[in-house]
Amino acid sequence: MWLADNRLSATRLTQQDQIEVGQLRARAYFAGRNYIASARERIFFDSLLTPSEREDNRQEIFRALLELPARSLASQAKKAITSELRGWLSLAAMTKQHQNDPLKQLRELNRWKKVWSSHPAAVNLPNSLQTLSKVVANQPKTIALLLPLHGNLGTIGRSIRDGILAARFKLESDVNIYIYDTSTDHIQTLVNRAVGAGAEIIIGPLERSLVTELAQMDQLPVPVLALNRAEKGITQPDLYQFGLAPEDEMVQVADQVFKEGKRDAIAIYPDTDWGVRNYSAFRNRWVSLGGNIIDTAEYTQQRDYSDLIKSLLDVDQSEQRAADLRRITGQKFEFTPRRRQDIDFVFLLGNQSQARGINPTLAFFYAEDIPVYSTSHIYEFNDSRIESIDLNGIRFCDIPWKLTDTDIIQTDVQSAWSNSKTQLAPFYALGVDAFRLYPRLQQLKEVSDTRIFGATGVLRLNPDNVLVRKLMWAQFTDGQVVSRPLVMESL
Numbered sequence: 265m266w267l268a269d270n271r272l273s274a275t276r277l278t279q280q281d282q283i284e285v286g287q288l289r290a291r292a293y294f295a296g297r298n299y300i301a302s303a304r305e306r307i308f309f310d311s312l313l314t315p316s317e318r319e320d321n322r323q324e325i326f327r328a329l330l331e332l333p334a335r336s337l338a339s340q341a342k343k344a345i346t347s348e349l350r351g352w353l354s355l356a357a358m359t360k361q362h363q364n365d366p367l368k369q370l371r372e373l374n375r376w377k378k379v380w381s382s383h384p385a386a387v388n389l390p391n392s393l394q395t396l397s398k399v400v401a402n403q404p405k406t407i408a409l410l411l412p413l414h415g416n417l418g419t420i421g422r423s424i425r426d427g428i429l430a431a432r433f434k435l436e437s438d439v440n441i442y443i444y445d446t447s448t449d450h451i452q453t454l455v456n457r458a459v460g461a462g463a464e465i466i467i468g469p470l471e472r473s474l475v476t477e478l479a480q481m482d483q484l485p486v487p488v489l490a491l492n493r494a495e496k497g498i499t500q501p502d503l504y505q506f507g508l509a510p511e512d513e514m515v516q517v518a519d520q521v522f523k524e525g526k527r528d529a530i531a532i533y534p535d536t537d538w539g540v541r542n543y544s545a546f547r548n549r550w551v552s553l554g555g556n557i558i559d560t561a562e563y564t565q566q567r568d569y570s571d572l573i574k575s576l577l578d579v580d581q582s583e584q585r586a587a588d589l590r591r592i593t594g595q596k597f598e599f600t601p602r603r604r605q606d607i608d609f610v611f612l613l614g615n616q617s618q619a620r621g622i623n624p625t626l627a628f629f630y631a632e633d634i635p636v637y638s639t640s641h642i643y644e645f646n647d648s649r650i651e652s653i654d655l656n657g658i659r660f661c662d663i664p665w666k667l668t669d670t671d672i673i674q675t676d677v678q679s680a681w682s683n684s685k686t687q688l689a690p691f692y693a694l695g696v697d698a699f700r701l702y703p704r705l706q707q708l709k710e711v712s713d714t715r716i717f718g719a720t721g722v723l724r725l726n727p728d729n730v731l732v733r734k735l736m737w738a739q740f741t742d743g744q745v746v747s748r749p750l751v752m753e754s755l
Contacts, residue, residue, distance in 0.1 A: 283309050294328055297749055300340060300353075302328045307348055310384070319388060323713065326390040329356035330715065333670065351383040359393065363717060364700045365435055366399045392714040395707050403703040406440040408458030410468030411491075413445040421446075421470055423688045424491065426681055427695020428467065434673050435699075446470070451477055459485045465705075467491070467698050479503050489702055491694060499728045504705050506698065506731040508690055508720065510538075513639040514546035516661050516735055517611065521637055522553045526608035529555060530576060532622060533613035535562040542613055542639075558607055563618070569625045577603040579629045603630040610636045612658070616644055620654040635659060640666070640735070645685040649743035659748060661735040665693035665719040667747055668736070674719075693719035701731070 277285065286309035293302035303325045310321055329337060329352060337357035344350035358376055362369035373393060377386050409428060411421035425443065432441060442461055444454045451474045458466055466488045469475060472495060478484065479494035484502040492507040494500075521529075529550065533543040539562070547557055561576040563569060573579075610626060612619060619642040626636065640662040642655060665671060666689055677684050677692050684692045697718040701708075708714050708725035716723040721733030737748045 299328045299331045334360035351380045370396050391711045404464035406462045408463035408466045409443045412447045415447040423691040424695040427692040428699045431696045431699035504729050511545040515549045518549040528608045531560045531611040573625045612638045616642045624654050653743040655740040659739045663720045
């Protein structure tokens with residue numbers, strides 16, 4: 265790496281050059297997921313910066329360290345050679361460990377400040393910690409849940425409710441929770457009833473039409489953390505929109521593949537409203553980035569995908585050329601068909617059953633060396649290793665709840681509710697995150713770089729009050745799911 269060249273040592277550079285080289289090194293380390301090295305590099309040149317530059321640099325130090333798990337941060341803090349790095353590591357470890365309990369996080373922060381009173385971060389706390397006392401002081405004591413508990417969405421609504429209650433009891437919170445069934449009454453009637461009972465914040469509704477109805481109100485009586493998004497981008501100052509929109513995954517796949525340097529795609533998706541809508545979300549993002557859609561194929565409910573894949577990969581044309589040549593020459597000869605050579609990757613939309621049929625067919629028709637990307641819909645907790653063998657090689661994004669076992673509530677939830685390891689798993693995670701988010705909504709709005717490392721992804725609030733999720737990546741290998749690091753932004 266040229267940034268390690270001896271000619272770039274501090275003794276050979278001006279002060280400004282030292283800063284610029286240090287920043288490049290820090291960004292390179294961050295892109296390579298070496299977060300501690302990135303933070304260490306920034307600490308090296310911190311003293312050379314102006315006061316305003318120093319503040320931004322320290323925010324970046326903290327941001328880099330928060331990418332690591334709390335356990336790793338605590339372990340690295342014990343090994344740190346310099347006192348300044350040790351202080352940063354212990355602050356980040358404390359922040360991650362207690363992010364779901366603002367009161368405990370505040371108490372631990374005050375203890376940290378006493379121990380590290382002369383540390384740069386104690387003099388000027390990271391932005392997300394500066395507002396912590398305000399978060400604790402303003403934390404609502406009464407919540408209303410507005411969820412569908414019966415009807416078509418009843419199973420999902422109950423899963424979200426159970427996730428919320430599990431998070432509440434795990435935290436040993438004294439918050440009061442009132443539950444209202446949106447399948448039984450008009451949404452505005454339920455909101456008025458909840459506020460009349462003392463609710464300071466509402467979590468829900470889940471139904472998109474009801475979220476849209478709330479978004480169109482002139483004013484909401486209390487803040488609302490909706491569990492879906494309003495239609496047509498409608499916003500409301502006190503309406504926070506949080507959910508598991510599949511379109512988000514389409515955008516994340518497009519962004520990730522583009523960062524990896526791939527440009528030419530073929531797409532395979534089901535001929536359903538869901539398939540067309542989500543393929544359109546992927547296509548729009550992909551084209552806006554500068555990518556190309558070389559070809560597409562829609563499938564129905566067939567069990568044999570041979571004709572579809574042969575046509576998509578132009579294998580049928582290769583076979584036809586061989587047949588024409590045999591006919592013209594009148595001779596028999598050995599022939600191996602060739603697939604098209606103008607594609608970098610396959611974007612595959614479908615569930616695990618559909619993907620188990622399509623993925624091996626791609627390999628059979630000579631595309632085994634072409635990477636296949638998909639979304640969370642192809643992975644279920646209860647898939648066996650034998651069932652997943654046919655998914656080998658597929659790379660997909662999903663929520664941390666399904667790809668890791670580090671969440672302290674996860675075991676409790678899975679022990680209490682057997683269906684929390686089925687297709688309902690994401691909704692339990694959504695409930696857990698909703699309970700963890702509600703005290704921090706104002707903080708997320710006021711401090712733009714605040715992130716919550718949740719069960720449904722790394723969460724941040726955009727200017728439209730929509731909670732945006734960054735998912736994890738994984739790959740099927742030998743019938744098992746293996747977490748796969750992201751390729752970061754280019755320098």
